[in-house]
Amino acid sequence: MIKRTLNPAHFALLPMAFAAVAVYLGSMLWTLRISMSSSRSLPLHDFVGLAQYQRLFTNERWLHSLHNLAIYTPLFIVACLCVGFLLALLVDRQASGGGVLRAVFLYPYALSFIATGLIWQWLLNPELGIQQAAHEWGFGGFRFDWLVDPERVIYTLVIATVWQCAGLVMAILLAGLRGIDADILRAARLDGVPAWRIQVSIVVPMLAYSFATATLLLLTAAVKLYDAVIAMTQGGPGTASEVPAKFIMDHLFGRANIALASAGATVMVLTAVALLAPLFYARHRARRANR
Amino acid sequence: MTRRGHRDPAWWGLAALALSAAAFFLLPLYVMAITSLKPMEEIRLGHLFAWPTQLSLDAWRAAWSGACTGVACEGIRGGFWNSVSIVLPSTIIAITLGALNGYALAYWRARGAALLFGLLMIGAFIPVQVLMFPLVRMLGPLHLVGSLPGIVLVHVIFSMPIMTLIFRNHFAALPRELFLAARLDGAGFLRIFVLLMLPLSVPMLVVAAIMQATGVWNDYILGLVFAGREHLPMTVQLNNLVNTTTGTKLYNVDMAATLLTSLVPLTIYVLSGRWFVRGIAAGAVRG
Amino acid sequence: MASVTVRNFSVTLGAQPVIDALDLDVADGEFLVLLGPSGCGKSTLLNAMAGLVDTSGGRIEIDGVDATWATPRERNIGMVFQSYALYPTMSVAGNLSFGLRARGVPRAEVQQRVQRAAALLQLEPLLSRKPSQLSGGQRQRVAIGRALVRDARVFLFDEPLSNLDANLRASLRRELKLLHQRLGSTMIYVTHDQVEALTLATRIAVLYNGRIQQLGTPTEVYDRPANRFVASFIGAPPMNFLEGRVSITQGLRRFSVAGLELDLGHYRPDADPLAEGETLELGVRPEHLRLCDDGTHEAEVTLTEPMGNSSIIWLRCGGAQWAALAAQQSLPRVGSSARFEIDTTGLTLFRVGDGTRR
Amino acid sequence: MASVTVRNFSVTLGAQPVIDALDLDVADGEFLVLLGPSGCGKSTLLNAMAGLVDTSGGRIEIDGVDATWATPRERNIGMVFQSYALYPTMSVAGNLSFGLRARGVPRAEVQQRVQRAAALLQLEPLLSRKPSQLSGGQRQRVAIGRALVRDARVFLFDEPLSNLDANLRASLRRELKLLHQRLGSTMIYVTHDQVEALTLATRIAVLYNGRIQQLGTPTEVYDRPANRFVASFIGAPPMNFLEGRVSITQGLRRFSVAGLELDLGHYRPDADPLAEGETLELGVRPEHLRLCDDGTHEAEVTLTEPMGNSSIIWLRCGGAQWAALAAQQSLPRVGSSARFEIDTTGLTLFRVGDGTRR
Amino acid sequence: PRAEVMHWWTSGGESAAVRTLADAYRAAGGIWLDTAIAGSEQARAVAMSRIAGGDPPTAALFNASRQFRELIDAGLLNNVDAVAERDHWAQFLPPSILEAVRINGHYYAAPVSIHMPTWLWYSRSAFRKAGIAAEPRDFTELFAALDKLKAAGLIPLAHGGQAWQDNIVFRAVLANQGGADLYLRVLRDRDPRAIASSEFRGVLLTFKRLHSYVDAGSPGRNWNDATTLLITGRAGVQIMGDWVKAEFATARQQAGRDYGCIPGFGAHSPYIVQGDAFVFPKSSDPQALRAQQLLAGVITSPTAQLAFSSRKGSIPIRGDIDSRTLDACAQLGVAIMKDRTRQLGNDESYLTPDQNGAMADVLTDYWNRDRDVAAVQRNIAAALRD
Ligand SMILES: Nc1ncnc2c1ncn2[C@@H]1O[C@H](COP(=O)(O)OP(=O)(O)OP(=O)(O)O)[C@@H](O)[C@H]1O
Ligand SMILES: Nc1ncnc2c1ncn2[C@@H]1O[C@H](COP(=O)(O)OP(=O)(O)OP(=O)(O)O)[C@@H](O)[C@H]1O
Ligand SMILES: [Mg+2]
């Protein structure tokens, strides 16, 4: 708006600048460097070019991990957004029970996955959990054994993680919902718009920013998916539910190959850049237009 | 339309939906709870949903003050105050910075800010474990490793991308006229932030608090590396209790411990409810 | 197409009651203008009629059927909100067409109705804009358009023209009148512009203190205000009020005020005839003070306010301030003395206590 | 306390230029009223002056010093937004006092100023309310109050009274005038109400197509409009426009239009004298058509619009439509014939091409 | 002297065990600061980063393997030669352990315990139900027993379908069917010919054949849940390390009475030695060195060893002590250990963690899906190549 000789924002943003440059950029460069070394459990500073990347992309398990992530991420995000939005509406509608419901939908987020993962492992275990219970209640034909099915195990991860994160999405959207001017919704009701249509055509677009927040949040969570896998499947059956983050972590620690792990991390970051850059640019343009 | 509400079938539909959703969400909690109330013998029988034949709080007692987590066998209570003393500053500082960043990014054109933010967001895609090592290298010389300030700093740094994102988008969604009016009234950067923007962000602040407090409270890996022996958070004990490779497992204690640990975030959630105020920006501008 | 009947209707916002036990009958096809001071509850009443705010009591009937609990959709009401309440994420076209699409009107018709509304409101060049990219008046016009594209049974307008320039306002006023005649739908119209009120209304309702003060045709309300409030509220520049006494000398009633003696021969009181010595408040509209060189009364000009095609001239006479409306351009000098006469056919008398019309 | 000078000022919103290369000098202590059709860029101009929108070119000086890049605070401008932009989380009192507290005015004084403003705007009972609990007009008054509590060097009002009832508007109008005289601060005032424009303005600027069409005193603008647009835009009911020819018979200039012959003796053209046979457009204001039984022209009454203290009477005469403003109450029957005469001192002539005044 | 000791022994039995060490150390006049971190990888990672970050613990637990080689090469560890010479470690340490802790002539770690990861456990009640009279003495008998169990409607092989557990089963087969020679040629020498050999092929086939005896719920299951199946008599056999005993113990079951343990098939079956050892990071703190020396001495001392092993379920690192106080299975183990020829190193003492992991990936994949054996052999070869 106005050219200012001294912009207070610059001062306010100093901590961010420090974090972004010193920590994040620094670490990223460091990681990049290590990914080009032959480091094992301790960082070495020799140079082996792209050997690690070569090894990475000839590694069955890494490729399969990427494949899994490609399946998991969209499912997880979409499911979370839909469920979260639905929950937000439910909570928003309940004048009285709202508080309780909110807590109910939110609590999974408070539990560490070490334990809840185990619970899900049990619930989904055909010999132990839901399928078993169904059989005991006389639904002999009922089958729900995704957890032990290499083809489907990835979906069980979606279920459990959505269960965990939907509440948070709900909270974010709820906060957005509370900002909407009631008159606009009234106008829509006067227009004779069915309730669902109001939500879809007016509320959702007005929550665009909240959705953007949630989506980005979930995206980072999805890419970093690790705890749930460890707690529920340990990547199994076989390597059916392996994910990049676990690959990276395994090599970072157990398999003492931080060079390869760094290479993996670098690849993830580059993917993120590839995903985000256009998004950011578009948003930037849009904001400009509205000013 | 509360009074009208009860009449129409849609309301009942929603209520039913709400209940079934709640049931689905509560199922794991139910299993956890009853497991924590069963003795191991019963758990071994593997009837997941069966109600305990005799309820016993032993597991809870053990989890809180008896179970072994190494040489010490004092349950998880040890780290409680450590956790608190880590969570409070981490949450407050992180949210303050996040809100400030978001505000500055959304309203004040600072050259290069967008770029920094992009950088930050990209950083959010790296697993913390990867960043841990370089960060140790960085903070080691500053004698920040193994101290309370150290761990707080680390938490603040790792949460900055998301916190900033939340608030940036929140402020971007507000009607810009408000900011302009305040500028015209002669209010400066901080005054607008404190008196106008923060009150307008109460629900977002709550969400941020929920996220940050929970995240920090449940973290143990960073705590292990950066907090130092004196400040180990209680999740380290929890982890030692629950997460062992070749040791014996006492599921009832594990579950009790997990539930105990999550009590603090849960209370925050319940209490936060009343701050989800309606219509923050209502009546601001016409259009 | 619909009559609206409101029976001891009450609305409470926050703590205090805004509308209390209000009765109002709007005949089918009527154009009712709702007048009232700022904050008297006009918008609230409209919202309640539309079923957008909870009523704390009473019932509302549309076409004789109870609609107290009917959903807005069932009521099929079109409304222009005072705070335009446009859909911020939709283009102007989207704002106009949303209601129609939601009601499943065929595409082609939607198209053509939107076009018509846009043309009427001079919005064509803006159809693709977002509300945030519109000027105040343009937003208001979109708000009007959104109500007009639908053929509702009842239209509620909440100060729809307040932010438009005179010409646009005049033409839209005319359009609304025609529209009303064409559709014959019932219209309830809140305005602060008395020209709008008097030109559009079939009847005017004056709302104050949560109750209807007077309900009547424009001329009734203007010429025979039910009480002092109505008289003071309608008419700009406002009526002159002066306290005085009735005197009867050999059969003719006169009213002595501020040293003047006014003939009450033409005055027809609502109730029993005026009595000797009654103390009443006189109301004279400025246009009934005519300045002319052969005027019966002498006064000093204290202030003049030119208003283009007419001007207000403030006169002091017998210690009292009088406002006179003068059509002519050539204004008397301030401080000069002027002669004027009072058109006694236009007098109104109010009781001093409750201000009701005598 | 400050003069405002705008030099070839341009603002581009979205794609298209809204203000282009505009020059405007507002003298110190002036009360400039900005008139213009909806969407012509009035608010944009105000925002730009306040430094709230990017200017794509030009400079603005306050008190002779360049303020193009000054912060809003440095400019010390008070503004009433058209969309009120109240602080939703603050009470009315908070909204009013925010600016003062921001400038470090001592508590006591803040208190007392807020009280004064609240009293002036009849907001006392609402001081503790949140904007969302206010009526439209009350919100607007808060917006006004927020600007008035501060003694800014320059005040910008964007249609500040549009949603208030006539009485409130009249009294606030008077208050503003007094305030302006007391503070002597410069005021720039956007309105669509010509009474406001004519009563408040020391000068009027008519904005159209991104440029100032005319800048002058109310009477200048009203009586000697610079061009057809200004003439048509100011004055309600609007001026009558009819095309005709100049004829000169033995020295007397006359104007023949729609079968009438009007004497141009009083007419003083801007430029060189009128020539025989010139085709021009005649502008006659309705108040210059006087109906009287001894009128020179005969016409048929086609429509009458009562407006309380006056009425518009539409006449057909010689195939042309004329609007006449009549003060009297007793209206001629529609369809009846009436006699009228035209006050030739009030004629205006415009060139047919560019519509500039002849 | 103060010693901060970092280890991953957190669960009930484990902490009881480590407490004996702590007590012993205190008795010797030291101050034991306990830093327990569940999960061996986790613990090692933290140790690593703390060593790198410049505030190392006094002692950190590692597996007696190549895990701490780089720390040594980077000169980050102190040696405890003095203690080792004094106490003549060379004489009583099993060769595989010695190999791991003595790097080019210096002792860089103090071993604490020996686990045997490939025990074969069986539930007596299950065997009774299935009518199995004798312990299986080779794979044919094992499979026969498994078939009987299946026929009896029990879960023949209780198995937790996690990579590392699959790996244990594999090594059990490799050691017992392939024999010590093949075991070493594959894991230590990483000999392609051995991997391509038909013997190895046979091992893989047997390994895969075992999969047909696990239940549907196996994948992802924790080892102790598998053991629970034995405890409750729902399953017959489990192949797992001797830490299982702790699980039996908490369920108040006794070796010999309620369950049986088979170290391997035949009189000469190899005995896989998986050792744990403490390493001693260099640090600025002068008294750390004394603490480390003391610690090394204490934890390897016979009394401490005995006390520790009895609680940990492992066997002592030294054969020169009276082990009659230990449980039946442990005594069995001690007995076998006397014959050095039967000792085999654990895979991680031959392979880098990286190679090990790569092989584990191949194996678990083979275990869970239908893979052509030849392909698997090739993949293993590839995994072990670099
Ligand atoms: N949410 C609320 N809580 C309390 N009082 C309210 C609320 N909303 C409105 N009011 C009060 O109700 C009264 C009526 O409001 P309403 O908007 O109907 O007035 P109005 O007649 O439309 O005035 P205007 O002409 O200024 O729009 C006002 O005095 C307002 O202060
Ligand atoms: N963000 C924007 N992008 C594009 N065009 C815009 C934007 N904002 C306003 N405009 C256009 O700029 C023009 C001037 O707007 P402005 O608000 O100044 O008009 P105005 O004179 O105040 O009209 P009104 O009397 O209706 O308030 C309008 O035609 C409007 O459509
Ligand atoms: Mg209103």
Ligand SMILES: [Mg+2]
């Ligand atoms: Mg405007």
